[in-house]
């Protein structure tokens with residue numbers, strides 16, 4: 001460890017999928033990167049899947065060859081007993097991927113090294129210094145090494161970041177626990193992956209050559225009230241797929257899997273599960289960790305080249321994580337809401353409502369720009385670069401310059417004085433920046449600006 005440089009461009013703590021992908025992508029951009037990993041594998045289940053829909057995004061990120069090399073094509077038949085008690089099977093023409101986490105994580109770290117990242121088997125255990133120029137101490141069983149880094153990224157997984165920096169939870173889903181189980185199963189079940197809803201939770205089976213694994217997801221409060229054995233038995237007994245035929249059930253892991261998005265006041269970047277954990281129902285956390293690494297690589301590359309805008313780069317990435325988490329939270333709510341046969345059961349009733357309630361009600365007929373808006377700078381991603389753009393924010397809120405493709409400056413200008421919404425939308429639509437958007441998109445942006453408090457009823 002002592003032969004390593006004591007000054008790096010970026011120090012990345014945590015060598016799971018997010019940290020390793022970030023290390024490799026930053027090294028590819030020519031930065032001196034050090035990846036610190038404690039040698040522990042904290043994943044909840046040994047075998048994971050990557051959905052077919054995720055592949056174009058992963059391949060766009062420049063991770064195509066490593067993701068292909070470190071995964072297998074998922075040849076299983078995927079089925080569900082979800083909205084009804086009948087089985088629904090997916091077409092197999094578009095297979096996704098599956099990965100053994102130990103092998104996958106090791107291959108990702110190896111790939112990062114081959115791109116030029118430095119790797120240290122060590123931990124960072126103490127609260128990080130608030131002075132960004134002060135050293136961070138890496139520790140292993142034989143030595144302690146100080147390292148100074150221009151940027152620090154934490155990819156420490158769902159629980160590790162709070163030990164290193166102050167953390168605030170921005171939003172979270174209903175408290176959820178998952179249990180990983182290992183089974184013996186008949187050969188016919190080894191080629192299946194199925195998800196089944198039960199009254200007090202759901203189960204997910206994934207078959208493999210030597211049997212199969214299952215995840216059982218339940219509510220944490222229910223767990224405290226009724227106990228693990230009762231709840232697991234209830235969900236397993238309700239299953240009619242491979243789990244019903246499984247033998248020699250062994251519990252191999254348990255995690256608090258509550259979906260949540262968090263942030264920090266420290267000048268470090270959070271990515272992967274350390275920034276935002278998805279509900280396990282999504283089966284998309286590893287995919288998200290990899291895409292998050294690519295977004296983080298853009299932000300860190302920008303901050304290293306433009307140190308004066310480091311705070312904006314960190315804010316940009318934090319907002320990216322938040323927006324993605326919200327989109328996932330909305331689709332998780334929709335997915336839970338499809339289970340009408342258990343609609344009255346507390347597990348499902350609690351998960352049918354949005355994690356972040358939006359301001360309800362119709363848009364007021366007249367609106368005005370909020371007087372306390374502040375002019376600032378925000379960053380916009382163009383291909384793999386971030387570009388500074390004028391933006392506005394409310395005190396203590398993130399800067400905003402666009403909602404999707406819609407630039408917000410012309411809309412706010414149209415509401416400089418109290419105005420009727422239809423008239424202001426027509427006025428804003430005349431601005432060249434909004435020509436291509438269409439009035440429906442502009443109206444949706446007005447609605448969103450009102451919900452976020454950028455526009456108010458006069």
Ligand SMILES: Cc1cc2nc3c(=O)[nH]c(=O)nc-3n(C[C@H](O)[C@H](O)[C@H](O)COP(=O)(O)OP(=O)(O)OC[C@H]3O[C@@H](n4cnc5c(N)ncnc54)[C@H](O)[C@@H]3O)c2cc1C
Pocket residue numbers: 013014015016017018019036037038039040041042043044045047048049050122123124125155156157158160178215255257271272273274278280283284285286287288289
């Ligand atoms: C039940 C369940 C099933 C899931 N199934 C799927 C699935 O099928 N498909 C999918 O895409 N996702 C799935 N996920 C989600 C996925 O496992 C995670 O989202 C993913 O592992 C996040 O990757 P990460 O790199 O952010 O964090 P992690 O994989 O947690 O990696 C963080 C690493 O950092 C290390 N570390 C932590 N602190 C320190 C420190 N101080 N110093 C040094 N090292 C440190 C840890 O040891 C760990 O190895 C599932 C999750 C659950 C709970």
